[in-house]
Amino acid sequence: MSSTVDLHVSPLGRVEGDLDVRVTIEDGVVTDAWTQAMMFRGFETILRGKDMRAGLIMTPRICGICGGSHLYKACYALDTAFQTFVPHNATLVRNIGQAVETLQSIPRYFYAIFAIDLTHEKYKASPLYEEACRRFSAYVGTSYQPGVVLSQKPVEIYAIFGGQWPHSSFMVPGGIMGAPTLSDVTRSHAILDNWKNAWLEKQWLGCTVDRWLENKTWEDILAWVEESDAHRNSDCGFFIRYALDIGLDTYGQGWGNYIAAGTYFDPASYDRPTIEGRNDALVVRSGVYANGSHHEYDQARVSEDVAHSFYRGDDVVHPFDGEQNAIDPELGAKQDKYSFAKAPRYDVPGVGRLPLEAGPLARQVVAGKPQTKDFQDYDPLFTDVMAQKGPSVLVRQLARMHEAAKYYKLVKNWLNQIDLHGSFFAEPTDPVSARGYGGTEAARGALQDWIVIEDGKIANYNVITPSAWNIGPRDKDAVVGPIEKALIGAPVYDLEDPVELGHVTRSFDACLVCTVHAYDGKTGREMSSFVINNMC
């Protein structure tokens, strides 16, 4: 006898439930899903009419986790609008800032957010379960501790160059504010080496970065695991063995279509940033992979639908023209709307508009596109992993962790290239009217800004976050978004505790708008003895 149930969960376990998921489960398998972003993010509305540089201050505040990524792309949006010259040193420092934020996020996300679910008692039949608990339990796990503690190291480098992390505004059109000293650079090398030695190699890989990067296929990875006890018992080796044992390679596939906006620039190729010249200047490339083929990325092919989102307005709207006319969710619910996220889509040549997954797996799939320039990242590993295994919760995690080794090497290289006697800023001329586009890859995927400047003020501003790509709802044709698609097919063994939905959702590292951070842990009455003015 078959059974069908509807389940509402907050898989990210948030206090205010800013991402809710509704699923239909038939015979223990998810057959339909709705991802519901329940909070309005109105920063584009705030920016309209403001000074054209306001995005540099405001957008890094969107997020306490990837504020540096917001600054990076907001700055490039202005560089393209202002037609600046960006000194090569400034490009290097911007690259370093963007990359170290991602290097921080990789272990912090893995241990503090994802791996703690691997200690769920559902897995106690696994012969590796006890070891998983020993390593990954929150606060006390032997791997959790160094993973979380050492995750702070890379952003210490950000603070050296940017003054502070995460809400710095040190990147400005035409370069960066300040000029680093020799001691800033040597200290950054030391901090990064400490992080690499103490966490990346000792804890995560159990081998050198270079040995790991020799892996070019899924077979290579499996052989690497068995090559030595050091590999087998590293967190990476253990995670792969455990994930295969508990079936994290068997669900959470999603659409299998991907978008990368790309990030990090070759200094000489992008000292005069333009929208058209961007793809050829990227170190970690942009691209769209759809239905088995690679396509060049073109921001003009991006559009958003609001058919199932709590907004008034048209569908198929390009971000330069986007609006945020929010409506009351109760009213929207009557029109089949269910989320404050819009539904971004990409018009793939010859295919049509598709939902695309953003994130590290998207980047690593695009990294397998045939190489065009010497300085651009070409990496065939995930082309093979996808061919052998297909996408899954495990493969999404592996792509994320693989980037730790790659970006470590990039940052070391950029630190070595900084010319301390060179220029870090070239004063630009403010435009009266212009359009700009800036994009990057936050740890969790493509993050992009579109700005329209008129009469020296912001006439329109649009941010499309990686989580908008991933958690976006159905579009005008009722095609489900990437996380919705990834949830469909997931097994749910215990309706009271659907840990599988958490694995899938968290494998996207969905990151929603920062909520109010005001203290509300106790009531005013409980706190009345601490009042020091006479208000109440």
Next chain:
Amino acid sequence: MLEPVHPWRLIDDGQEHPRVDLLIIGCGNILRGDDAAGPVLIRRLWESGPVPDRIRIADGGTSGMGVAFEMRHADRVLIIDASRTGAEPGTLFAVPGDIVAELPPAGAMGSHDFRWDHAIAFGRWLLGPLMPDDIDVLLIEGGSFAFGDPLSPVVDTAIERALEIVRQRIASLAESGDD
């Protein structure tokens, strides 16, 4: 196999870090009305002139976990944040850190729900004996927390009152340092 070690041993990278007598951190989200009180206070303090060398001011924004790491190099900590306790907007609370410290739910670690009250408890785990034991919290009750709202006038006034308290604290520390 890796053996458990204390988190505060792991954090030592052998580098010299300057210690400060007092770390003043303003927390909150400047995009959400009165939640901006903490960062605004820090901004006004910074714009009104230099603070003594052994005092550090920081805009913690919405990065709760960052606040915990910041506390490592300080003898004393003063946290300023907006509150939403139901009291009259503009009410100022001076609260010992112990009263409000609370560990976040495990799943909220590193996420947006990680606030400084979590950071104090998390900091004890993280820093152990290196954690400053002199932590005070100055809370400014907000009225509106809607996206894009300006500061309420009554909260703006309360920030000025709080600034006086912060400046007195800085002055008394500077005096005791002269002895």
